[in-house]
Amino acid sequence: MTSTATQRTAVGPAVRIRSLSKSFTSSALFSRKKIPALRDIDLEMQRGEIVALVGESGSGKSTLARCLALLETPDSGEVLVNGKDIAGLKGAAVRKYRSEVQMVFQDPFGSLNPTFRVEHILERALALHQPEIKSKRSEMAKLVSTVGLSPDVLSSFPHELSGGQRQRIAIARVLAAKPSIILADEPTSMLDVSVRIGVLNLLHKLRDEHGITILYVTHDLASARYLSDRIAVLNEGRIVESGESVQLLDHPSHPYTQLLVGAVPDPDRDSSFDATKRAALREQIQRWSTSANLQKHIIDESSQHWVLADESEMT
Numbered sequence: 001m002t003s004t005a006t007q008r009t010a011v012g013p014a015v016r017i018r019s020l021s022k023s024f025t026s027s028a029l030f031s032r033k034k035i036p037a038l039r040d041i042d043l044e045m046q047r048g049e050i051v052a053l054v055g056e057s058g059s060g061k062s063t064l065a066r067c068l069a070l071l072e073t074p075d076s077g078e079v080l081v082n083g084k085d086i087a088g089l090k091g092a093a094v095r096k097y098r099s100e101v102q103m104v105f106q107d108p109f110g111s112l113n114p115t116f117r118v119e120h121i122l123e124r125a126l127a128l129h130q131p132e133i134k135s136k137r138s139e140m141a142k143l144v145s146t147v148g149l150s151p152d153v154l155s156s157f158p159h160e161l162s163g164g165q166r167q168r169i170a171i172a173r174v175l176a177a178k179p180s181i182i183l184a185d186e187p188t189s190m191l192d193v194s195v196r197i198g199v200l201n202l203l204h205k206l207r208d209e210h211g212i213t214i215l216y217v218t219h220d221l222a223s224a225r226y227l228s229d230r231i232a233v234l235n236e237g238r239i240v241e242s243g244e245s246v247q248l249l250d251h252p253s254h255p256y257t258q259l260l261v262g263a264v265p266d267p268d269r270d271s272s273f274d275a276t277k278r279a280a281l282r283e284q285i286q287r288w289s290t291s292a293n294l295q296k297h298i299i300d301e302s303s304q305h306w307v308l309a310d311e312s313e314m315t
């Protein structure tokens, strides 16, 4: 049975995360303090669901995706994927898990070896994940067709392709593993604006036609709204709000989400999101921050973590 078939027949959510926390140790010479990257995360993803993880830079989005990809080990908490606890997976079980849960990275050029033709890249992926396949050539043609490219690209080197084509090849390589879950970490942020929508549509198609569950990591609220069924908002390593995408973005209830939404230029919005409103939201977040016992003051204007600190970005 393929992973995707397993996904369709298994019971329960595709991903269930409970009380997950992760911190890093600062490498600064005289202050080796702990940097909390994720704090007490609870998140569920249903099978075939697209969930967007949004938040400013440094909020912990990639760390959460990397914990799911077994690239980071949580300090505490539980992660169940297709009903199985992923802590303590070893050897063959890790390899099987890494086929089932695949990651698409931000930089499609960096993730493809520039010295190999596309056919070699895909052939290796098929040999690793589906060694039983005899006719690799026709399978490769199917893979590139699934991601919307012609078989001609098989003989190309990555540098001969556009950014959008390279990201599609990176996704084709992911599909060679027949994953049931894809973790897409800012998959369009390095692409030309004109080709981003095509890659988002491709992810949507993979969910619709292959039943793949997708975690979409982004700081771009518009694309989260376009692609995802649900959004979880991360701030300082905590999920401050989650819900159905359109509802959450149209009626954000947490002051932090309101600030994120308010920071997106919208010609249709009235001028009510002015300095007074921003100041009021900041005050609310400050109160929330204190009550949530956050170690770092999130209203610190000088903080590099505070993307909205620059007023010019919000006008």
Ligand SMILES: Nc1ncnc2c1ncn2[C@@H]1O[C@H](COP(=O)(O)OP(=O)(O)OP(=O)(O)O)[C@@H](O)[C@H]1O
Residues within 6 Å of the ligand: 024, 025, 026, 035, 036, 037, 055, 056, 057, 058, 059, 060, 061, 062, 063, 064, 219
């Ligand atoms: N390997 C690491 N060592 C030390 N600190 C780290 C490491 N990885 C992440 N961090 C810290 O953990 C926090 C969360 O980082 P993370 O990369 O998950 O955020 P992010 O929301 O994905 O940011 P971005 O959108 O900029 O990629 C940040 O404070 C970051 O500096």
